[in-house]
Amino acid sequence: MFEELNKDISTAKEKMRRKEKLQNLLKRTKEELNNQIAKKNELHKILKDEEKDVERLQSLSITGLFYSVLGNKEQQLEKERQEYLGAKLKYEECCSLITTLEKELISYNEELNEYANVHEQYEELMKSKEKLILQGNDLKAKKLMELTEKTSDLKSNIKETKEAINAGERVREAFGKVISSLESAKGWGQWDMLGGGFLATAAKHSKIDEAKNYVHEAQRLLGVFRRELSDVNLSSNIDINVGSFATFADYFFDGLISDWVVQSRINDSLNNVYATSDNVNKLLNVLGRNLNDFERELRGVEEEIRGIIEG
Template structure:
């Protein structure tokens, strides 16, 4: 009877953990959406200002005349165009993130409707378990139930770690695509320097544009990875640097697109993406260690339960 009841409780606890994850994800998504809305307004103002700067220089304004006399108008226009492009890319990335967050918000709200009666079901099962314990108030019974509870918690913990590992691997794959595109752009850029002409220039810009699209996807997967990590109970001695995930797209665009023709900027952006990639790889390795430890502990706990049942009178 107790084993059957514990199985039911374990199933409900797993559903409760899923419900808590959706609730946590819902709250995190709301907060992220709020921040992105504020960021969108800020970026929109920056974009408008950069656009005005370009138009002012391109027109026959006093400032445009001033730069013409100095012989540096075209250089200044090019600089302003680059700054406008960087602002536009950051603004577009923000709009894309907002759309994704809004869809996620609706999805989580719909999922949570499925778990409306789960808390009551759990409370009912726990009362049944409490009555069984009181009926057979022996040390062996208490110990067995304690081990079964531990086994249930370990299974849930292993599931959480596996989900985090999967999310990390997805982010890692997306970052590989960003790196592949940037490395290709770097190769075309080197050919461009030695006289590759229009073809090399076009191919380089095409690969940079491809890297930008992959980056949007990678940014979203990094956000999911960060959320999954928050569900994992990691030891205090394991340090995980995930703060840089938040501003990944920002410094990518600022470092690359602000002067995307310059070869050194492609190299700089490659270096930054490699840092994030290595960070994700390091976290996955730590999660693998955590997973193996939990599996060993689960096996040991299962053996103890069997031993208790075999020796029970």
């Protein structure tokens, strides 16, 4: 009877923790969505301003004539085009992220519906447990109940830590693709500088486009990883700037799109990817140590339970 009741309580408690996690994920995703919507409005304004700057220089306006007389209109026009391109890419990335977050909200809400009555079920089971303990007045049974509940908590901690590790490993995999594309772009760029011609230039830009697509996926996965991290306790003194994950794509574009031709810009973006990737690896190391601690503690509790049963 005790064993069956403990199993039911453990299952109900796990469902309750999942419901609480989904509620937290829902809340944080809504906050992130609102931030991205506000950011989208700001980026849209910047994009329109940059577009006007390009149009103004292209027309025979006073500004356009001024730069023509000075002899550097084309240089200024190229600068404005690059700034417009950078603003456009940031705006498109933001719009894409908003769509992703909206889909995640729908998914969380649908799963939450499955746990509508879990708290009531848990309370009923706990009342049954209390009644059994009072009736039996058995110290051994009470200790067994306490240890079983601790086992349930540890298993939940292990599950949540593993989910965070899996999210981090998906980020690491995405970063690997970004790095591979940028390293290839860097190689083609070096050949381009040595006179590689149209083929080298085209290949370099193709790899930059490829990296841009991978960055969107990396940014999405960073958001998932950041939300998973909020559900686990990182017992470490390592100072890790998780907040920087939210603006990773902006820094990437700032480094890369300012000038698609200049080789140093590819290096800047690579350095940014490596720095953020290193941050993710540090977090994964901490999570791995936490997981080992939880699993070691669980083995100790399970051994104590076996000792009570066999004794």
